[in-house]
Amino acid sequence: MMALEHITLIIGSSLILLGLWGLITQKNLIKIVISFTLVDAGIHILMISLGYLKNRTAPIVDGTIDNAVEQIVDPIPQAMVLTAIVIGLGITALMLSFVIRLAKDKNSLNVSNFKDLKW
Amino acid sequence: MENIAAKLLWTFLGLLIVLNWGMLKTSIVRKIVARVGGRYGIRWYQPWINLIKLYGTRGQLSHGVMFYLGPVFRIAGGVGLFLFMPLIFGDPRWSNFAFAGDLILLLYFKFFGMLGMALGAGEGGHPYSAIGVSRGLSQYTTVEIPFTLGIIALAVQYDTLSLTEMVAAQQGGIANWTIVTNPIASAALLFSMLGIFMHAPFDLVKAPNEIPIGPPTEYHGSYLGVLRTNAAIMHITEAVLFMNLLFGGANNWIELIIKTFLIYFITVFIGVVFPRFRIEQSVRFFLGVPLILGILAIILIM
């Protein structure tokens, strides 16, 4: 059947597209932040599936692995995704705090109510 | 040194002749115009009497220095124009100081008198004088164009700007007078002559003088005398200018007198027939046919 990484690639990209779609169409601020997390999740899936090698195990050299070079998956994308996830959390937390403050000002969560700065 | 003294003597003599001929001409013309109107007109010696009377009376009042300088500028302009005009062709005695400047000097020297008179009238403070001057200047600007075009056409035709050489080129019979060799430029010049003489159709400028409260009533006594003498000299000198330009100059005084009278008579002849133009009309008139003629003259020689 299809290779594993093709499936995950498709899922990752479609998650990104869905996230972007949510970002662009949803008016609710919380929904926008959620769409951001979806885009991030999609990207992370994309990164890991690009780093996947056929029929290989996790990059941890315990008893079962004798010759690491032939048996492990590429560790670098995993390291990158690790950092990216935490950064994603940081940004989501900050965005939510902004959303709280914005909601307090205008008592609404609709993004089109916050148009004080234009032209 | 001595020929300068002789020169001055002859020029002074020339000035006297022109002055008297000027006054005689005005009286003759006034008589003819009166005759046309069914009147007897003034006696032929009337201008001389006016002059003597005017210079006799003592000037009573003045509006300040510039009022003074008006007539002085005017007469200096008239006599100056005379001094630089070669009267008789070929005779050094009668060519005054023509060697000092050429046609352009004459062209621009006319303005000397005009500007001076304008300032003098202005100083007089009479409102009508300002109107008269503004009319005169406006009209004069458009009169100048056909005149300049004609001058340029002649200058290119004779390849010189000095009047004496132009007259020399026109010697030898009517066939090579400018009026014959270059009719279009001459037509333009004649049209502008009407404007320059400020006679009949274009005499709106002097109109205020006729009303009793016009500027001349301010200029009385010797001032008015000066203006009268200048008028006489100017008419003759300008007629001589057009004679030299178009009608082959004069070899002797009689020829000069006849030609100047006939030239001046052209303006009188037209003046009697046409009513007085308003300023816009005269400005538009000169920008019409005369201008086209002038441009035509230029294009021909282009």
Next chain:
Amino acid sequence: MVTPIYIIAIALGIAFSLGFFSKGSKGIASSLFYLALTALTAIAGQWLIAFLTGDQSTVEVFTSGFKPPFSISLQMGFEEAVLLSMINIAGLLGAVYLFDQFKKYGAHLMITYLLLIMGLDVIVMTRDLFNLFVFLEIASIAMAGMALITNEGKSVQAGFKYLTATAIISAFFLIGIIFAYNFGDSLYINELLMSEGILKAGMVVSFLIIMPLILELKPFPANGWGLDMYQATHPAVGALLSGASVTASAYVLYKLAPLGGEIGYQVIAILGLITFLGSNLAGLKQSHTRRMLGYSSIAQTGLVMIVIGLQPMLGEMTLWIAFSILITNFLAKSGLFWLAGIINKDELKSWGILRKHPILLFLFVMFVIALSGLPPFPAFFGKWELIMALANSGNAWWIGLILLGSLIEAVYLFRWVGYGIKDKSFDFSINCSTYKTIPIYIMGAGLIAFVGYYLNHYFGDVVWYFIPLAFAALMFILDFLPAKLKNIIAIIGMGGYAYYMYDHFLGVDNLRFFFALIFIVGGILTLIPGFTKSGKRLGFYPAALLMFSGLGMLISATDLLQFFIAWEIMTIGSYLLIIRGKNSIKHAFSYMLFSLGGAFTMLAGFAFAQSGNPGIGLEVLSNMNYLPGLAAALIAIGFMTKTASLGLHIWLPGAHAEAESDVSPMVSAILLKAGVFGIILLFIGIGAEAATNHPLTYTLGWLGALTALIGNLGAAFQEDAKRLLAWSSIGQLGYILFAFSIMTHLGWLAGLTYTANHAAFKAILFLGIGGVVFRTKTHNMYEMGGLIKKMPLTFITVLFAIITLAGIPPLSGFAGKWLFYNAVIMKEWYLQGTIVFFAGIIAFLYSFRILYAVFLGHLKDKHRKIKEAPIWYLIPQFLLMGFIMLFSMQPELILRPFGDMISAYFPTDALTWDNGTALTSLGYWNGFRVGVIIFILFGILFGWLFLTSRKVKKIKSFNIVYAGEAPERPETTHMAHNLFAGYNKALGFLVAPGITNIWKWIDESTHDLGDFIRRIYTGNAQTYLVHIVAYTVIVFMLINFSI
């Protein structure tokens, strides 16, 4: 040398330790914080000095003990050192500026600030792609955090937009990174740049890396989020954004640009151009100060993007040009933002408050001039090199668009300066606490230091060339002295300069000596009336000397660069002079616009002229081989903006009339000659033999004639005395342009005579009328009248000037007319000649008008007690009258040297002299004899009339037709209002404001376009995100389908 890694260690170490200090112990926390910032700057400075002293080479710093492809490395080259010092200095000064905020928010804000600066530093240094992503995130989060300092609704929204936008951009960048890693097999930038894997993988990989970096630089359609940050946040944040963060992201784009290959560079350049033009246009309609500054700094980033994009063509000049643009933007923008912070009012007009703080006003004007790319500031040299390089590689369109963009930017910047200098509608006061002003002073000092550096770099060997500029700068410092003392110093300085010109140019190059005479000696004469002014007269002398030094340097310029710098300095000086007039904001603004427009066209012309030639010496004008016709035309247009020829003349009446009474003669009689000098140089370049019927000189001939006609006609119908003289200047300049474009010996001789005459009589007229205005306090002629009695001396000088102007025989004006006649007939330009003569005769109208309306007629009651014009106005007038008399009586004395000058270029049919009579092939003229005859004649008649009417009684002008009954309203008898009504009816249509309407239409349509463009920023955060995604997709599609 301290390894740069300590920048990270110190910053993070102290940031973490700041956590210990709770609210209580603020003192230690802030001292630690400032210590950290100074340490950072010290490290960067140390490296910079090491590089500058030359013995240091680029250093690669490894982390975690392994070689780069396997670990992250930082690079510390010369560029990095420069940028690091810029960022850290911006950080330190910004922190000083935000001293009160740190006190209010305590340790947390300090941590955010420290991490922001550290983030930007590492962005510049890192050579690892993913590491770049992480630190880009840190910088953007910290910046979004900084937006919350002002803590009101607007700034929170701005922060939110900034955060969401940068989050999306970094998401795209992350996708790009994983693609790059996958196809390029490495995250180490130096390897990625060389790896063929990326090129093989198709365009999308490099696109996804470069596009986010471009988005980071806020490209035009997709930068709403950036603008809100500038507008709503604390000004210090704006300064950081435009100073430090733009510099860092620009350098990152420069580092990674090679990834995109040839098309990549083109895309960056084109997007940069769209940003430059778009945001400048949108900036036109701005009224909010900081938002306008935002537009301007985005435009500057666009310019830097263009430079990066043109790297393949610019080669090693790229860094130098990019640096000069960035350093100016860095210094000037931060200064302006901090100034905005001190004033903290939103309207542009409120900057008028700076009038109370002269030093701040000086800095403000200097910053704006530096930003608009005028010499001697670094941005100008950057733009100059860019334009020259563009011309050498032959893409003219780029030059046109870049110059158009910078002109639009100059529009809204100088409108702002106008308010700053002149606006009085402020009703608040500002507190200039020291910690807010010190950073601004440092930035100002930095800018001046860089000016010195650039001047030394470009003109190291010809430093004498800038002595006059130094003298003008000295006057800036001496501005606190009383006006009279400064006037003396100025005159002595000018005298010294005149002596230098005398022994440097006389005999060597008489043409330049003649113009030097007009500029410097004319300058001294027009400075003399300055003694009438009491008090300090702040800003006048520096501006005047700036103008005169510009004029002097124009003369002694040897190559295009020196010429252009002199030209611009002269424009700045004259702008600062003109704007001093009471209600001259609008006119000075239009003057500046036309001059800048002209200068930029001239710059384009110079660029085309020098392309293909080795050096940029002035002789390059004679062999232009790249689009020679266009180059000559552009340079001519540039000069014609200064000689106010038809179409480019609408600024002159306002600028000259509204200027102060002793500035008008300077600007009118002297400054216009600079344009004439330029045109002469151009015509020399075109060369005599090629010019018999060179299309340019033919059109200029017609243009000159029409300008003369419209100029004089315009003057005839003016009610305001100074406007009448200004219009007459336009007419006279039309004469001069016509004369020089005849391109024959006589033509040039007439032109030079006219220039000399005009300089003399226009100075007299403006000084005379200046004296009248000084006494009667009004410009309108119908309110004057009868002043001959009160101001006879002024009347005499003005009468003389008018006679010269009208060209009536005895005086030197006639010499000009006579030469004109001969030149026109010989050149057979009859029709144009007639128009010029018609214009000459119209000159009578306004000559009479000004004499009659001002001096003759009835004296108004309120003028009964006015005295003669001050002696200081009269002295220069009589001196100039002496010159005219000399020129009239002895024309040979002046015309012969003129003839020798010109015969170098036009040897054939020159003017020949035999004992006093000037002979041409057509006519002859003896000035001396004509003069003597007329004066004697005049004397005799005047004496005779004077004798016959000695005992005459002086009558007041009222005792005329009304026999002593003074009319109740004297104005009715002074027929000065609408004097030439009849004439106006006949020919008035020629002077209808047709051209002014055309320019007004152009102005309005650009503003409407600007207004239309800025409408895309609807303020909705989501729309901005849509903009970013749309921008990326559209650009991708365009590139994808264009290959």
Next chain:
Amino acid sequence: METNLNIILAIVIGVLALVFAIIAIYHKKLSVAIIASGAVSLMASILFLLLSAPDVAMTEAAIGSGLSVIIFFYALSKIRKQHD
């Protein structure tokens, strides 16, 4: 590992993730949307396991679904409290 079982599992989990994503975007009640987004990151962490990346799976599970959901709910509660 590429065993057939894993591939089928991957497809199922993937589809589930997309469904949860659509719920997260379109559901009217915010709390349900938040839980759906948590579920999406849970599915993602399972996918990471299938792609033999245990470290990432743990992080994604702990932070992605765990902490961000908590943060979302706290934020939601704070907004609700400000509201009334």
Next chain:
Amino acid sequence: MIKKLTFLALIAGFGYMLWTGLAKYNAAESLNRISSYYAQDGLEEVGAANLVTAVVVTYRGLDTLGEVSILFLTASILGFFLVSGKGPKIPLQDSSEILKTASKLLEPIILLFGIYVFINGHLTPGGGFQGGAILASALILAYLANPKEGINKSIFRITESISGVVFILIGILGIVLAGGFLDNRIIPVGSIGDLISAGIIPIIYIFVGMKVGAELTSIVTNLKHSPKNNVE
């Protein structure tokens, strides 16, 4: 309606962009140059069984440092930003009975598991971040269970700062003692697989774990309720 269509077109365009990159992609057969280096002599050099940890902590130590500072940054921004919000004081009602008892039971287990995760991050999957997150969830559970007690803010702040400073010091030690900043061979690498191995990595991960735990709790608690506004 048209708006939706244009958005759809945009997303389709973006999808096409991704597709051009990924269309021809299929997984590589062998590791590329860098990862194979890590796989072969990376083990001996760094001595960490879990290669991802080796990459995260030593090879790309700067990224981790950056990442930690991002969390620290977010915490401090929330600190000075939300604290100043003067929201209404909400009465804290007591939590439900089940939650109280369950938390008493669960808390120690989660804490233990969290500490286990970040102590042998270099051996088994997991590490500082995962451990810290688990720790945070335990602390938040405790806080949820009995909100009355409130959280002593200063403890978290101090743990954060100490662990941050220690991390930096270890980095500087790396320069002084071993090859470069954040090099882990400050103390002997030891043999792969046993607890005390891979140089300084475990110690780094302990401190990172504590720091992340503290930060995440403070972020969440900041979001939860705004303590008495103490900004003068």
